[in-house]
Amino acid sequence: MSILNFLTFERLSQWGLLPSGRKAVASFRNLEDKIYEFYLKRKNDKTTKRSKNIIDLIIEEDESLPEDNKWTKSEIVSNINLLQIVGADSTINATTTFVHYLAGQIKLQEEIREIVKLHQNNNGDIDLKNLQDSNVFNSAVKEITRMFGPAMTTTFRQITKTSNLGKYKVRKGDQIFVPCALKHNDPNLFEKPFNFDLMRFTENNLSKVNK
Numbered sequence: 743m744s745i746l747n748f749l750t751f752e753r754l755s756q757w758g759l760l761p762s763g764r765k766a767v768a769s770f771r772n773l774e775d776k777i778y779e780f781y782l783k784r785k786n787d788k789t790t791k792r793s794k795n796i797i798d799l800i801i802e803e804d805e806s807l808p809e810d811n812k813w814t815k816s817e818i819v820s821n822i823n824l825l826q827i828v829g830a831d832s833t834i835n836a837t838t839t840f841v842h843y844l845a846g847q848i849k850l851q852e853e854i855r856e857i858v859k860l861h862q863n864n865n866g867d868i869d870l871k872n873l874q875d876s877n878v879f880n881s882a883v884k885e886i887t888r889m890f891g892p893a894m895t896t897t898f899r900q901i902t903k904t905s906n907l908g909k910y911k912v913r914k915g916d917q918i919f920v921p922c923a924l925k926h927n928d929p930n931l932f933e934k935p936f937n938f939d940l941m942r943f944t945e946n947n948l949s950k951v952n953k
Contacts, residue, residue, distance in 0.1 A: 773823075774815075774816070774819045777819045777822055777823065778818065778819050780797075781797060781801070781818055781819070784797050784798070784801065794867065796822060796826045797822060797826075800813075800818060800821055804818065835890065836886050836890055839886065839890050840886045843938045843940070844882075850878075850882075853878055857873070857876045857878060857879050858873065858879075861873045861876075877945055878940075878941070878944060880943065881940060881941055881942060881943035881944045881947075882940045884943040885938065885942050885943060888926045888942075889926065889927075889938060897919070897920050897922060898917060898918075898919065899919075899920055900915065900916070900917055901913060901914055901915060901916040901917075901918065902914060931951065931952045932952070
């Protein structure tokens with residue numbers, strides 16, 4: 743997914759819904775070039791020790807991939823933009839909300855603290871890949887995302903066959919918008935959907951989620 747598609751300017755311009763979108767597309771292409779230029783400069787810098795910032799983590803991930811599966815320029819820039827710019831406020835809000843709800847669950851606080859400590863090395867850095875394998879930690883992240891999903895609140899779908907959707911008739915080729923928040927709070931899919939349950943997505947409870 744490119745930065746242009748993510749921000750929808752290119753698509754809106756193609757549909758004729760945003761005539762001035764061509765200027766916006768040109769601006770974002772220029773931004774894409776600048777971000778990638780900075781990325782390459784950082785990647786080729788062999789004198790400065792890398793840290794756990796977004797760009798260094800992306801460089802580390804890309805270098806671990808086989809040559810035939812390296813990230814493209816568009817993928818690299820999209821991830822930097824998404825995580826550092828677009829996703830910054832969403833991440834802060836989600837983290838703050840997580841701490842707020844966690845404040846009332848002392849036992850879970852202790853469990854998550856032990857999980858984090860388990861994946862710290864001697865320097866105090868956390869091995870995120872191993873941390874993501876934690877059943878409880880994974881469940882907590884998924885529940886936060888379910889209730890307070892960042893950024894993408896709707897998704898596009900194109901109808902491939904004329905059919906009825908409830909009382910509405912949709913034609914082949916129609917574009918529809920699916921609000922993710924509606925599904926995330928649907929009692930037919932999640933038991934007590936407005937209750938914050940950090941254990942909802944653990945292995946033992948996953949069977950209760952109506953897929």
